Amino acid sequence: MAELRGVGIGLGVAQGPVARMAEPLPAPSDAPSTATPDEETARVTDAVAAVARELEARGAQAGGAAQDVLEAQAMMAEDPSLADEIAARIAQGRTAEWAVFDAFATFRDTLTAMGGYLGERAADLDDVAQRVIARLRGVAAPGVPDPGHPFVLVAKDLAPADTALLDLDKVLALITTEGGPTSHTAILAREKSIVAVVGAVEAKGLLDGQTVIVDAAKGVVTVEPSADELSQAANRAADRASAATAPITDGALADGTAVPLLANLGKPEGAAEAVALGAEGVGLFRTEFLFLSANQAPTVEQQRESYTQLLAAFPGKKVVVRVLDAGADKPLAFLNDAHEENPALGLRGIRALRASEDILREQLTALAQADAATAADLWVMAPMVATVEETTYFTALARDYGIKTAGVMVEVPSSALLADRVLKHADFASIGTNDLTQYTLAADRLLGSVAGFQDPWHPAVLRLIREVGAAGRALGKPVGICGEAAADPLLAVVLVGLGATSLSMAPTALADVRATLLQHTLDDARVIAEAALSADDAAGARSAAQAAAAHENPPAEGDTPESKETQQ
Structure with a gap:
């Protein structure tokens, strides 16, 4: 028996035999084509179009975040610049297969060198190339295997097209050797409630047919477990399934301290599912969907219609809307078309909006009109606020347009360190842990x-x-969490211990977080948070929190220490 470690997504546990993702197709031969350039070009055109339509169809079937990712891949497939590169190679007498392989590889290397969001998209480009070449060869594209029985899927990483349509009756769990907690695979696995451990480097050695236990709560993969370990894992899975059907209650700690559990949403259409899963409101509504697929900013009327649809789904509930967060990984030509060497540190978020203030003013106008037409409790916040001056600029402007509750996102260390001054002007703060982690550790999150x-x-x-939580407590201002961190059940307890007053996450994560909060009091949460703070690194903080949580909430009679620890 061996244990492989990675990053667990959620609290799930599953077991079963390994099935590995098929290896990529071999590279095409560089031999000259025996067909005419027109014939080869026609083959490529047909294959690319077929792959793009297939990706779009998969996206429409999957919905949610997966649809956005797959539609972006379809656009990659039909990029005019790529078509020109392929045509140039075919004109030199190359085959369609080799022209696609070489042109996509050149683009991939360019994106990789650029880093950031575009660097991360290089893997998506590889997936598109494989699908086009498979179509040209008349064979199935490499993808999820079908061994004829339920299995644990092991892969280097998963292409969005594969993750989006996994057959959850067959795929018991997912293990990847690459990727982190904010990778596409992790985000889609969380959205689809797939038991997953990502970034388990040593999983490269797993073999088809080996039995494993995938324990997302621990971030551990147990290889060839004992019968007793398999039984314990099965019992935990059954208990968790039973808990998922329990009546939904508002988020709270064991001592009754309320911790509202809210949903992160990217489109109004996600509201119904969020309500069904127990969301008490919306902690982050991303407005980018209205802008990213457009050549120009949407009108006030178009925006008002979408915002009204969202707000109407949450009468009497808090709905936090983030104004347009463009730039960096979400470039918009009509907002900022200037080339930037490092766009993550460039004109993005509130900086980009100030440079195109008419767009911000139109958005605030539409939000105020939607607020007046509905009964939700609208809160509006600005992204990427770094200074007190930016805080006063946005909150004053928002109030001029009739926004009653105006706040800021804390995603930059400077605003966290100045939280006591920022919150003198803002009505609330919401911490975006993905970007805050990126900028604190100088590590591009994509x-x-x-x-x-x-x-x-x-x-x-x-x-x-903790700085932001302390400032909020001193000034009586709410401090929410809306990054991926809130979806980690034990980390959610730590965040509350650090001063967070609400947590927002993907709706599918609500049940696990709700159940874990109910195991601890506010005093417990503060003790667990202090334990995490005492560590020197992330792994140490996680381990210290697990140990403190087990101590503050010891096993009930009949439980084993091991089973109790894994429930945290």
Whole structure:
């Protein structure tokens, strides 16, 4: 029996035989084509179009975040620049297969060198190329295996097209050797409630047919477990399934301290599912969907319609809307078309909006109109606020447009360190842990080579969160969490201990977080948080919190210490 470690997604546990993802197709031959360039070009055109339509169809079937990712891949497939590169190679007498392989590889290397969001998209480009080449060869694209029985899928990483449509009756769990807690695979696994451990480097050695236990709560994969370990894992899975059907209650700690559990949403259409899963409101509504697929900013009327649809789904409930967060990984030509060497540190968030203030003013106008037409409790916040001056600028402007509750996102260390001054002007703060981690540890959150640094458990990140929590408590201002960290059940307890007053996450994570909060009092949460803060690194913080949680909430009679620890 061996244990492999990675980053667990959620609290799930599953067991079963391993089935490995098929290896990529071999590279095409560089031999000259025996067909005419027109014939080869026609083959490529047909294959690319077929792959793009297939990706779009998969996206429409999957919905949610997966649809956005797959539609972006379809656009990659039909990029005019790629088509020109392929045509140039075919004109030199190459085959369609080799032209696609070489042109996509050249683009991939360019994106990889650029780093950041575009660097992370290089893997998506590889997946598109494989699908086009498979179509040209008339064979199935490499993808999820089908051994004829339920299995634990092991892969280097998963292409969004594969993750989006996993057959959850067959795929018991997912293990990847690459990726981190904010990778596409992790985000989609969380959205689909797939038991997953990502970034388990040693899983490269797993063999087809080996039995494993995938324990997301611990971030551990147990290889060839004993009969007793398999039985314990099965009991935990059954208990968790039973808990999922329990009546939904508002988020609270064991001592009755309320901790509202809210949903992160990217489109109004996700509201119904969030309500069904027990969301008490919305902690982050991303407005980018209205802008990213457009060549120009949407009108006030178009925006008002979408915002009204969202707010109407939450009468009497808090709905926190983030104004447009563009730039960096979400470039918009009509907002900022200037080339930036490092766009993550460039004109993004509130900086970009100030440079195109008419867009911000139109958005605030639409939000105020939607608020007036509905009964929700609208809160509006600005992204990427770094200074007190930016805080006063946004809150004053929002109030001029009739926004009653105006706040800021804390994603930059400077605003965390100045939280006591920022919150004198803002009505609330919401901490975006993904970007706060990125900027604290100087590690691009979309770059696989530094994924190991993108861990919100790092004590440096937790210290900054504590600063914001303390400022909120002193000034009587709410402090929410809306990054991926809130979806980690034990980290959610730590965040409350650091001063968070609400937690927002993907709706599918609500049940696990709700159940874990109910195991601890506010005093417990503060003790667990202090234990995490005392560590030197993220892994140490996680281990210290697990130990403190087990001590503060010892096993009930009949439980084993092991089973209790894994429930945390």
